Amino acid sequence: MSAAARRAFVPNWWARAAWVAFALYVLYAASQLEFTPARFLAGIEHGAKFVARLFPPDLSRLALLAKGMAESLQIAVLASVLGVLISAPLALAAARNLMPAWATWPARAVMVLCRSFHPVIVAILFVKAVGFGALAGILALTVASVGFLGKLMTEAIEEISLKQVEAVRATGAPFASLVTYAVLPQVFSRLVGFVSYETDANLRNSTMVGIVGAGGIGGTLFAAFQRFDYDFVCTIVLTIIALIMAGEVLTVRVKRVFRA
Amino acid sequence: MTTGAPAAPAASAAVAASAADPRRSTAEAPALRIRGLVKAYVPGTPVLRGIDLDFAPRGITAIIGPSGTGKSTLIRCINRLVEPTAGEILFEGQDLTRLRGAALRLARRHIGMVFQEYNLVERLTVMENLLCGRLGYVTPLDAWLRRYPPRDVERAFELLDTVGLGPHAHARADSLSGGQRQRVGIARAVMQEPRLLLADEPTSSLDPKTSVEIMALVAALSEKHGFPVIINIHNVALAKRFAGRIVGMTGGRVVYDGAPEAITDAHLQTIYGGEDWLH
Amino acid sequence: MSTAPGLAAVEREWRRFTPAERLARFAVYLGIVAAIVASLQSIEIIPEFLYDAPEQIGDMLRRMWPVAWDHYPEGVHAALLDSLHIATLGTLAAVVMAVPVAFLAARNVTPVPWLNYLAKLILVSSRSVNTLIWALFFVAVFGPGALAGTMAIAFHSIGFTGKLLGEALEESNRGTIEALEATGAPRFAVLLKGYWPQVKPAFWAIVLFRWDINVRESAVLGLVGAGGVGMALDTALNLFQWDRVAMVLLAIFAVVVAAEVVVTGIRRRVL
Numbered sequence: 001m002s003a004a005a006r007r008a009f010v011p012n013w014w015a016r017a018a019w020v021a022f023a024l025y026v027l028y029a030a031s032q033l034e035f036t037p038a039r040f041l042a043g044i045e046h047g048a049k050f051v052a053r054l055f056p057p058d059l060s061r062l063a064l065l066a067k068g069m070a071e072s073l074q075i076a077v078l079a080s081v082l083g084v085l086i087s088a089p090l091a092l093a094a095a096r097n098l099m100p101a102w103a104t105w106p107a108r109a110v111m112v113l114c115r116s117f118h119p120v121i122v123a124i125l126f127v128k129a130v131g132f133g134a135l136a137g138i139l140a141l142t143v144a145s146v147g148f149l150g151k152l153m154t155e156a157i158e159e160i161s162l163k164q165v166e167a168v169r170a171t172g173a174p175f176a177s178l179v180t181y182a183v184l185p186q187v188f189s190r191l192v193g194f195v196s197y198e199t200d201a202n203l204r205n206s207t208m209v210g211i212v213g214a215g216g217i218g219g220t221l222f223a224a225f226q227r228f229d230y231d232f233v234c235t236i237v238l239t240i241i242a243l244i245m246a247g248e249v250l251t252v253r254v255k256r257v258f259r260a
Numbered sequence: 261m262t263t264g265a266p267a268a269p270a271a272s273a274a275v276a277a278s279a280a281d282p283r284r285s286t287a288e289a290p291a292l293r294i295r296g297l298v299k300a301y302v303p304g305t306p307v308l309r310g311i312d313l314d315f316a317p318r319g320i321t322a323i324i325g326p327s328g329t330g331k332s333t334l335i336r337c338i339n340r341l342v343e344p345t346a347g348e349i350l351f352e353g354q355d356l357t358r359l360r361g362a363a364l365r366l367a368r369r370h371i372g373m374v375f376q377e378y379n380l381v382e383r384l385t386v387m388e389n390l391l392c393g394r395l396g397y398v399t400p401l402d403a404w405l406r407r408y409p410p411r412d413v414e415r416a417f418e419l420l421d422t423v424g425l426g427p428h429a430h431a432r433a434d435s436l437s438g439g440q441r442q443r444v445g446i447a448r449a450v451m452q453e454p455r456l457l458l459a460d461e462p463t464s465s466l467d468p469k470t471s472v473e474i475m476a477l478v479a480a481l482s483e484k485h486g487f488p489v490i491i492n493i494h495n496v497a498l499a500k501r502f503a504g505r506i507v508g509m510t511g512g513r514v515v516y517d518g519a520p521e522a523i524t525d526a527h528l529q530t531i532y533g534g535e536d537w538l539h
Numbered sequence: 540m541s542t543a544p545g546l547a548a549v550e551r552e553w554r555r556f557t558p559a560e561r562l563a564r565f566a567v568y569l570g571i572v573a574a575i576v577a578s579l580q581s582i583e584i585i586p587e588f589l590y591d592a593p594e595q596i597g598d599m600l601r602r603m604w605p606v607a608w609d610h611y612p613e614g615v616h617a618a619l620l621d622s623l624h625i626a627t628l629g630t631l632a633a634v635v636m637a638v639p640v641a642f643l644a645a646r647n648v649t650p651v652p653w654l655n656y657l658a659k660l661i662l663v664s665s666r667s668v669n670t671l672i673w674a675l676f677f678v679a680v681f682g683p684g685a686l687a688g689t690m691a692i693a694f695h696s697i698g699f700t701g702k703l704l705g706e707a708l709e710e711s712n713r714g715t716i717e718a719l720e721a722t723g724a725p726r727f728a729v730l731l732k733g734y735w736p737q738v739k740p741a742f743w744a745i746v747l748f749r750w751d752i753n754v755r756e757s758a759v760l761g762l763v764g765a766g767g768v769g770m771a772l773d774t775a776l777n778l779f780q781w782d783r784v785a786m787v788l789l790a791i792f793a794v795v796v797a798a799e800v801v802v803t804g805i806r807r808r809v810l
Contacts, residue, residue, distance in 0.1 A: 008387050008413045009406050010430050026631065029624035033685040033766070043681040050680050074578035081575055116792055120671065120759045124776065129595045131588040208669040211763065218672075225675050237668060244667035257563040339721050368723035379718035383736040392732055396723030403728045445718075452722055 050230070057238060058231035065239060068210070068217035073243075075137040075206040075216050080199045082138070083145025087111075090146065091153035092179065097162060111154070115147030119205050123214040134215030141202050141209065148201070152194045153187070160186040192258045196251035203247045207240050290314035291456060291488050292338070297347035299333050306345070307333050309512040315456075320482060320489045322503035322520075324496055326532050330512045331492040335460050338490070339371045340364060352455065369396035372449030372487075374478075376461040378441040380448075382434040386425060389433050389444050390416045393451030412451070419447045423477060439470035443477065450481055457482065459491040463498065471495065475502045496528065602781035610783045615771050615790050622767030623794065625685055626757040629692025630750045637662075637697045641704035647716075648708055648734060662705070666698025670756045674765035685766030692753050692760070700749050707741035708734055743809070747802050754798040758791045 093099055094107035123140035130136050160183060168182040210218025217236060224232045292315040300306040307330040315321060323331045336342040338349055340356060349356040352370065359367055372393070380389045394412050395403055402408065420426050423443040428436065433444060442462060449457055459478065463471035479502050482489045493499050499506055500520040508516030508523070508531040516527050556564065643649050644658035673694050677687035711734055719733040761769020768787060775783035 006413075006417055006429070008391065008408065008416065008429075010385075026628065029628055033621060033624050033628070033689065035686060035689075039681070039686060043686065047680040050676075070581070073574075074581060077574045077578045081571075116795060117788070118755050118759045120762065121772075121788065121791075125599070128599050130592045133588075135588070204667060204669060208671045211671055211675075221672065222675070225679065230679075237672065240672075241664050241667040245663050248663070254567050257560070257567055341717055341721060365723045365725060368721060370723075371721070373718065373721040375714060375718055377714050379712075379714040381715055381719075381732060381736050382712075383739065384732070388732075392719060392724070393722055395719065395725070395728040395732060400725055400727040400731065404731055448718075448722070 053230040054234040056231065057235040058229070059235060061232060061235075064220060065217070065236060068220040068236075069239060069243065071134055072203070072206040072210070072216035072218070075134050075141060075209070075214075076199065076202040078138045079141035079145055079202050079206070080195070082142040083149055083198065083202070084195055086142065087146045087149040087153060091150050091157060092183075094150065094154045095157040097158050097160075098165070098183070107150075108154070111147055111150035113147075114143045115151065119144040119209060120212055123209040124212050127213045132213040132215075137206060137209040137214035137216055140214055141205055144205065145198050145202060149194055149198050153191060156187040156190045156194075157183060189258065192255055196255055200244070200247055200251055203244055207243075288317055291317040291351070292490075293348075293350040294334075294338075295348045295350070297334070297337060297349065298345045299330065299337055299342065300345050307512055308337070308344075311347070311514060313507065313514065313517070315488055315490060317455075317488055318482075318486065319504040320479060320491065320502060321505045321507060322499035323490065323492045323507045323509060324494065324499050324531065325509035327494070329509050331509055332460055334509070335458050335490065335492045338456075338458060339368055339373060341373075365396060369452055370455045372452045372454035372457045374442070374445050374449050374457065374459040374462045376464045378438070378445045378465075380433040380441055380444055383432060385430050385432055386420070386436070386444050387416060387429045390420065390447050390451055393448040396452065416447075416451060419450060422481075423447050438466050439473065442466065442470075442474050446474070446477060446481065450485060453485075454487050457487055457489045459489065459493075461492055461494065463493065463495065471498060472501075478502075496523075599781060602779075603785035605782060606785045606789060607780070607782040608786065610786050611790065614783065615768060615787055618761070618768040618771045619790055619794060621685055622757040622761075622769070623754065625688045625692060625760070625767050626750060626753040629689045629757065630696060630746065630753050632689065632693035633696035633700055633749065634746055636693065637701035637704060640697065641701045641708060642730065642734075644701060644705040645708035647711065647713065648730070658701070658705075662698045662701040664698070665694060665696075666702070668695065670695040670760065671763060674760045674763050678764050683764035683766070688757060688760040688765035688767055691765055692757055695756070696749050696753060700745055703745045704738065704742060707738045707745070711737045744806070747805060751798055751802045755795055758794070 090107050090111065093103045094111060096104050099107075119140055122143050123136055126136035126139045130139065164186065165178065165182040168178050173181065206216050206218075207221075208216075208218045210216040210220065211222045213219065217240065221233060221236045224230075224236065292313075294311055294313045297308055297311040298306050299308040307328075311334060323334065325331050333342055337344045338351075338356065340359075344357050347357065351367065354363075354367060356364075356367055381392065384392075391408050391412065394408060397412075398408060417426075417429070420429055423446065425436075425440060425443055425447070428440070433441060436444065442465075446462075457478070462478070463474055466474060475498055478489060478491070491499075491503065500523065503520055506516065506518065506520050506523055507514055508527060510531045510533075515530055516523060640658050640661055643654050644662060646655055649655060649658075670691050673691035674687060677690040677694075681687045681690065715737065716729060716733045719729045724732070757767050757769075759769045759772075761767045761771065762773045764770065764773075768791060772784065772787045772791075775781075775787060
């Protein structure tokens with residue numbers, strides 16, 4: 001038996017073809033976007049100068065910074081709360097294992113619509129509707145939260161064991177008790193995980209909706225950029241990073257309290 | 261503190277009994293010497309309390325003892341998967357406990373290991389898993405480009421046939437049964453061209469019939485390729501059947517070292533404690 | 540549990556949580572309520588704007604109809620494709636940069652605590668700064684255009700990709716790695732043959748997931764001048780051409796839906 005004639009590895013032609021195709025696409029896309037090494041190098045040099053202008057961070061306008069950050073925090077908190085309040089019943093209505101079709105289809109449609117647009121786009125539309133300021137930001141992030149939380153909550157509800165629901169229903173419990181005793185315990189820890197992730201996401205998004213006028217530190221940041229006030233920009237960005245890190249640590253603790 | 265025949269060279273009783281029996285160790289320079297091996301995971305409570313053992317270049321040694329007595333720790337100290345707290349381990353002219361980095365890797369190439377949970381790369385094919393045994397011998401670049409020397413590939417196919425898995429060369433490892441996976445694990449270790457084979461409870465996850473097949477395979481390969489085997493095993497019957505020498509441990513010490521025939525119920529009681537399980 | 544007459548029965552209360560747990564849960568609820576109250580008090584809501592809102596929305600919708608379909612070929616199509624390219628190239632760059640950081644962040648791959656912290660710091664910073672903010676940076680560095688947008692997508696995505704990849708690495712089977720180390724394989728070979736095959740499915744899922752999100756993100760980068768269809772949106776908004784705004788929004792919507800379909804299809808067939 002000629003063992004040497006046997007090959008150790010079977011080549012995967014499909015995978016190889018896919019890689020080649022992808023490599024070709026990358027070259028094509030780069031040329032479409034006019035990426036040239038020259039632009040890159042020019043950018044790196046310019047970037048080095050730019051980064052130098054970021055430091056040292058400007059600490060003279062802390063009051064302005066604090067006001068903007070506080071507003072962002074408010075937006076994040078209220079958007080998260082409103083988001084949970086709206087998406088909870090919506091998700092319940094959209095659960096195909098618990099609800100009839102005339103409830104699930106509209107509920108799902110609403111959630112998909114909320115998810116389809118980037119929060120910034122939604123923020124622009126709300127700025128037109130309710131004017132500049134934090135309200136537009138809150139509403140925009142609420143819409144985004146409803147889309148995100150709604151989808152995840154519905155999936156969680158649809159994955160529960162119906163046997164427990166059956167058992168509680170058999171005791172003659174009203175619908176609200178059914179939810180409390182059969183649905184909620186099964187999904188609660190996952191919900192805590194989703195809500196904490198979404199709160200972090202809202203915190204991150206609240207720092208940017210200000211760029212289109214929807215309130216928060218984003219507006220201050222954008223203004224600083226336009227004034228070429230780069231050392232203040234640095235302060236703001238560092239504060240944002242610190243705030244979000246703190247937020248993530250906090251949500252980890254909260255999750256632990258609820259044993260999520 | 262040992263009872264029974266001394267460790268090395270082989271007991272005169274054993275020599276007298278069956279000098280021609282290939283399972284017996286012969287009076288040669290030991291392939292592996294362990295001196296004063298101590299391991300304490302938690303400082304102050306040592307799991308291994310000073311082990312002195314020599315292993316001849318041929319033959320199968322089975323280490324038996326109750327759970328938690330340090331059998332697995334002992335095996336893993338040899339190839340430094342576990343760091344010894346004190347002692348020396350002499351192999352191929354070097355003290356394994358003193359090696360680090362590249363030197364340790366080179367030494368490990370000559371020590372094959374078979375695991376209880378097989379420890380294959382599940383998503384790779386059988387062939388790829390086998391050739392993982394040569395990773396210590398090829399450059400990482402060649403490993404990535406899958407450029408193994410033809411000689412290695414040929415050996416791999418031969419080995420695959422020997423362990424009875426020829427048709428499965430390109431099957432994914434996780435599609436095999438437990439016994440088949442262990443064969444791949446053994447073949448991978450033998451691919452290293454080892455001077456010593458360690459086996460950490462290789463049959464504990466297998467049914468009785470497969471366990472016997474695996475032990476027989478290990479014995480046959482040990483004989484054919486000429487490397488000694490140290491097996492950590494808790495099935496005393498299997499140990500007695502396949503090993504040429506039994507080392508009994510309890511409480512982190514060696515309490516029996518000698519021929520399988522010479523082990524009595526009294527010895528087993530010292531090792532394992534309790535009476536009911538013996539009958 | 541005594542029921543002898545004259546002696547009170549020892550009460551066995553059913554408690555769901557220990558006192559310490561109850562305190563902790565209460566503290567969390569209290570904190571949430573306090574945050575809500577504080578936010579509500581200091582938020583500036585001008586009631587007139589609120590009452591005005593339905594009319595404003597109505598006005599906006601009226602101006603959006605009829606949708607300016609004819610604007611698509613010259614105004615939107617090329618920019619839309621640009622956004623797709625930005626999303627794809629940006630995701631690619633992010634993955635390339637995120638993989639080494641992920642290996643550094645995984646405690647089982649790199650058992651050096653300060654390297655873990657450094658890597659995690661890089662990942663947190665990357666994702667704390669929004670794509671839009673990164674875009675502002677890169678527009679200042681590279682000038683307006685798609686290059687800034689691609690870099691923004693890349694640098695923001697490193698954080699998520701690296702974090703998820705690091706978590707996948709930390710879940711690898713320890714035994715398999717042990718076995719490869721026992722053969723004397725060099726470190727890189729252990730990474731390649733031990734960790735990589737185990738995280739491959741998670742890796743592709745993460746990449747696909749991130750690409751999907753980046754398609755959404757790349758559409759708005761143009762609002763700050765970083766290329767793509769967002770620039771068409773920005774122009775139309777500034778000129779109050781709501782029918783063109785509607786066109787651009789519909790185009791974005793279509794692309795996002797298409798991307799989701801593609802991703803779901805790939806996930807079902809391959810993963």
